[in-house]
Amino acid sequence: MKSFDVLGIGNAIVDILIQVDDEFLKSKNLVKGSMQLVSADDAAILYAGLGQCIECSGGSAANTVAGLASMGASTSFIGKVHDDQLGQVFTHDINTIGTSFTTPPSINGPATAHCIVFVTPDAERTMCTYLGACVNLTEEDIDEKIVRSSKISYLEGYLWDPEPAKAAFRKAIHIAHDEGNKVALSLSDPFCVERHHEEFLKLVKDGVDILFANQDEIKMLYGSDNLQDTARLAQQDCDIVAITCGAGGCIVINKDEITSIQGINVTNLIDTTGAGDLFAAGFLYGLLSKKPISECGALGNLVASEIITHLGARPAINLKDFVKKIVN
Amino acid sequence: MKSFDVLGIGNAIVDILIQVDDEFLKSKNLVKGSMQLVSADDAAILYAGLGQCIECSGGSAANTVAGLASMGASTSFIGKVHDDQLGQVFTHDINTIGTSFTTPPSINGPATAHCIVFVTPDAERTMCTYLGACVNLTEEDIDEKIVRSSKISYLEGYLWDPEPAKAAFRKAIHIAHDEGNKVALSLSDPFCVERHHEEFLKLVKDGVDILFANQDEIKMLYGSDNLQDTARLAQQDCDIVAITCGAGGCIVINKDEITSIQGINVTNLIDTTGAGDLFAAGFLYGLLSKKPISECGALGNLVASEIITHLGARPAINLKDFVKKIVN
Numbered sequence: 001m002k003s004f005d006v007l008g009i010g011n012a013i014v015d016i017l018i019q020v021d022d023e024f025l026k027s028k029n030l031v032k033g034s035m036q037l038v039s040a041d042d043a044a045i046l047y048a049g050l051g052q053c054i055e056c057s058g059g060s061a062a063n064t065v066a067g068l069a070s071m072g073a074s075t076s077f078i079g080k081v082h083d084d085q086l087g088q089v090f091t092h093d094i095n096t097i098g099t100s101f102t103t104p105p106s107i108n109g110p111a112t113a114h115c116i117v118f119v120t121p122d123a124e125r126t127m128c129t130y131l132g133a134c135v136n137l138t139e140e141d142i143d144e145k146i147v148r149s150s151k152i153s154y155l156e157g158y159l160w161d162p163e164p165a166k167a168a169f170r171k172a173i174h175i176a177h178d179e180g181n182k183v184a185l186s187l188s189d190p191f192c193v194e195r196h197h198e199e200f201l202k203l204v205k206d207g208v209d210i211l212f213a214n215q216d217e218i219k220m221l222y223g224s225d226n227l228q229d230t231a232r233l234a235q236q237d238c239d240i241v242a243i244t245c246g247a248g249g250c251i252v253i254n255k256d257e258i259t260s261i262q263g264i265n266v267t268n269l270i271d272t273t274g275a276g277d278l279f280a281a282g283f284l285y286g287l288l289s290k291k292p293i294s295e296c297g298a299l300g301n302l303v304a305s306e307i308i309t310h311l312g313a314r315p316a317i318n319l320k321d322f323v324k325k326i327v328n
Numbered sequence: 329m330k331s332f333d334v335l336g337i338g339n340a341i342v343d344i345l346i347q348v349d350d351e352f353l354k355s356k357n358l359v360k361g362s363m364q365l366v367s368a369d370d371a372a373i374l375y376a377g378l379g380q381c382i383e384c385s386g387g388s389a390a391n392t393v394a395g396l397a398s399m400g401a402s403t404s405f406i407g408k409v410h411d412d413q414l415g416q417v418f419t420h421d422i423n424t425i426g427t428s429f430t431t432p433p434s435i436n437g438p439a440t441a442h443c444i445v446f447v448t449p450d451a452e453r454t455m456c457t458y459l460g461a462c463v464n465l466t467e468e469d470i471d472e473k474i475v476r477s478s479k480i481s482y483l484e485g486y487l488w489d490p491e492p493a494k495a496a497f498r499k500a501i502h503i504a505h506d507e508g509n510k511v512a513l514s515l516s517d518p519f520c521v522e523r524h525h526e527e528f529l530k531l532v533k534d535g536v537d538i539l540f541a542n543q544d545e546i547k548m549l550y551g552s553d554n555l556q557d558t559a560r561l562a563q564q565d566c567d568i569v570a571i572t573c574g575a576g577g578c579i580v581i582n583k584d585e586i587t588s589i590q591g592i593n594v595t596n597l598i599d600t601t602g603a604g605d606l607f608a609a610g611f612l613y614g615l616l617s618k619k620p621i622s623e624c625g626a627l628g629n630l631v632a633s634e635i636i637t638h639l640g641a642r643p644a645i646n647l648k649d650f651v652k653k654i655v656n
Contacts, residue, residue: 019644051424052394052642055383055417066380085413085439089383096379111413314380316347 004100005073005288007150009142009172010061011134011158012079012103013113014086015273016047017054017311020118025126032120035127035189037161043130046116055086056312057093058115060156060188063274063313067281067303069097070319071327073288076100076146078172082133086112093314102143106136117273123308125273135162139171147175152210152284157188157217160196173207184210186280187217194220204237210287211238212280218243227251231258242283242297244276244304252283252297261297264305274313279304282323289327299326332428333401333616335478337470337500338389339462339486340407340431341441342414343601344375345382345639348446353454360448363455363517365489371458374444383414384640385421386443388484388516391602391641395609395631397425398647399655401616404428404474406500410461414440421642430471434464445601451636453601463490467499475503480538480612485516485545488524501535512538514608515545522548532565538615539566540608546571555579559586570611570625572604572632580611580625589625592633602641607632610651617655627654 025032028046038046047053057066065075077094081087083105090112094101113132117125137159147153153176159165176183185208187193193200200221204211211234215227218241222230227243231253234241241253249263282303286296303319310316353360356374366374375381385394393403405422409415411433418440422429441460445453465487475481481504487493504511513536515521521528528549532539539562543555546569550558555571559581562569569581577591610631614624630651631643638644 047420048424050420052385052421052644053417054640057380089381092375092378093380096376312382316380 003074004076004146004150006065006068006152006154006284007076007078007146008061008065008154009078009159009168010156011059011113011131012062012081012090013059013115013129013134014090015056015058015313016114016116017056017273018050018116018118020120022120025118025120030118030126030128032126033124034191035129035158036191038128038130040110040130040132043114043116043128046128050116054311055089056314057090058274058313060158060186060277061154062094063277064154064281065099066094066097066314067278067319068285069099070315071281071285071323072320073285076150078103078141078143078146080133080137080141081105082110082112083107084112086114087133103141106133109133109136119271119273119311123269123272125271131162135164137162137168138164139167142168142171142175144175147172148179148181150181151288152182152184154184154280154284156186157192157200160192160199177207182209183207184212184284186276187211187213187221190216190220193217197221208238210240212242212276212283214244214276240293242279242300244279249301250279250297252293254293257293259294259297261294261301264301266305266308268309270309271311272308274307275304277313278307278315285323285327291327295326299323302326331402332404332474332478334393334396334480334482334612335404335406335474336389336393336482337406337487337497338484339387339441339459340390340409340418341387341443341457341462342418343384343386343641344442344444345384346378346444346446348448350448353446353448358446358454358456360454361452362519363457363486364519366456366458368438368458368460371442371444371456374456378444382639383417384642385418386602386641388486388514388605389482390422391605392482392609393427394422394425394642395606395647396613397427398643399609399613399651400648401613404478406431406469406471406474408461408465408469409433410438410440411435412440414442415461431469434461437461437464447599447601447639451597451600453599459490463492465490465496466492467495470496470499470503472503475500476507476509478504478509479616480510480512482512482608482612484514485520485528488520488527505535510537511535512540512612514604515539515541515549518544518548521545525549536566538568540570540604540611542572542604568615568621570607570628572607577629578607578625580621582621585621587622587625589622589629592629594633594636596637598637599639600636602635603632605641606635606643613651613655619655623654627651630654
């Protein structure tokens with residue numbers, strides 16, 4: 001069987017992108033920068049009230065593996081779509097970038113997941129996700145052979161919301177570690193961390209080798225407002241930690257060092273959707289290339305700087321050429 | 329019943345946008361700038377070979393009414409989607425801009441139409457259209473009350489491809505003229521004009537009051553390479569003619585004058601998809617506002633200059649504000 005650098009396990013989602021102003025968010029009681037889960041009915045009502053939208057593939061871990069594939073890594077993805085048009089769009093987009101995606105689509109039950117992404121003039125994104133077919137991802141969908149043959153299994157925290165996916169999550173961690181492979185986790189969203197606080201803390205301590213979080217998420221996880229304190233706590237729990245700080249760049253942590261890496265100044269900022277996902281792609285590509293973690297952080301910053309210059313969370317250019325200045 | 333400024337009758341299509349280079353077009357034997365019809369199988373094969381795409385609503389007449397609605401005109405649309413996810417996307421996007429769209433979706437038969445739009449670095453677009461559910465638009469879908477209550481019925485030449493739609497087309501023209509309303513036609517594509525040359529010429533002479541064409545289409549229609557000659561021939565056949573000349577602006581024609589209107593210099597040219605459709609929107613909005621045709625042409629140029637600065641054929645901004653400098 002083909003071996004993979006990174007296996008992503010996450011929600012298989014098509015994004016519905018719309019540019020709105022801050023007043024709109026207020027009128028819908030949406031907290032800027034957050035992701036909230038909505039029912040099919042609520043998603044339909046919300047969508048009906050929106051203007052002209054653009055649809056394109058999304059999903060946190062899926063964005064990350066798409067970024068890795070674009071840089072030349074061998075990647076695989078496990079996630080659940082329904083056998084419908086948006087499912088076909090998702091499948092096309094992840095396959096076309098060279099990612100192996102063999103999870104069978106669900107035939108019955110809810111439609112392919114979609115996430116309504118509200119992009120405000122400050123390029124911040126606020127998301128309402130209808131999980132749809134994603135809730136049908138179960139332990140059975142975790143292909144043991146794929147997990148065993150992947151150097152890193154990358155999991156998104158969002159997957160911790162649907163109950164059966166948690167079991168899938170745990171199964172993947174168990175298999176990966178049994179094979180001596182690494183497990184990476186993205187905390188995804190501060191509200192997601194808040195919802196599952198104790199479970200996430202246990203997961204990070206016991207099952208995660210490489211942790212990705214932004215400042216809000218890591219503070220929420222360790223219940224502290226002090227970033228330096230949380231960095232030191234995270235250092236004790238995981239081999240490698242990367243904390244993204246928006247325009248401020250990132251903090252990278254291993255057993256030996258806690259280092260801050262300056263962000264890249266982006267003048268044509270359009271949409272921060274996928275910034276964290278693509279940071280993770282760049283960082284993991286650095287790790288796979290055996291770079292020191294400071295260079296991994298710089299690579300994460302660089303790749304994130306591309307995704308925020310256009311609408312959507314999938315790379316608009318070939319990232320292999322784009323990152324040549326850092327990785328040959 | 330509510331009365332409408334403009335009724336658009338056309339193919340109900342969702343665009344699948346992808347940026348490619350010229351080599352790609354050559355490798356697929358695609359003629360740059362053209363639209364060709366493809367089968368479901370060919371569309372699927374083509375799509376499978378493409379990279380990451382963006383999906384958004386399109387369709388020539390639909391783009392025009394969306395533009396008119398964005399400027400504040402009251403609009404209606406007749407076209408056929410299937411009852412599927414892309415049909416819902418199309419319906420959402422045309423409804424949300426304030427256009428009345430009541431054509432019932434087809435329940436059986438082919439899926440909602442899609443058009444794969446290849447955008448080259450020179451911003452030119454080349455299109456492969458799978459007509460899908462559009463072929464199910466028939467005379468029955470032409471709601472007589474809507475046609476009678478619309479000042480202008482705007483038809484796209486592309487609709488002349490599916491046989492049953494021709495009958496729908498003729499019915500709409502008959503009703504509009506019976507009520508003393510105007511009929512506008514866009515020639516859509518030189519190859520479309522070539523395919524249906526004699527029929528189009530008869531249609532233009534007998535049934536069209538306002539004709540839209542680009543230089544290639546009008547030359548093809550009148551079988552002449554001389555633009556001035558074709559302009560004079562068109563002047564004899566229709567009350568009003570607008571010929572778009574790309575960056576060169578447009579030529580506007582009525583019984584009294586043939587006038588050239590300079591184009592607007594656009595520095596950030598991205599994608600010309602919808603340029604002709606939105607030119608027509610601006611021009612018709614000028615006519616509805618009782619402007620002289622030279623101002624209608626300038627308004628067409630202005631609105632077209634917005635659509636070519638971003639991917640996709642639907643306005644990214646509120647055109648009502650955008651055109652205020654010309655129309656109050």
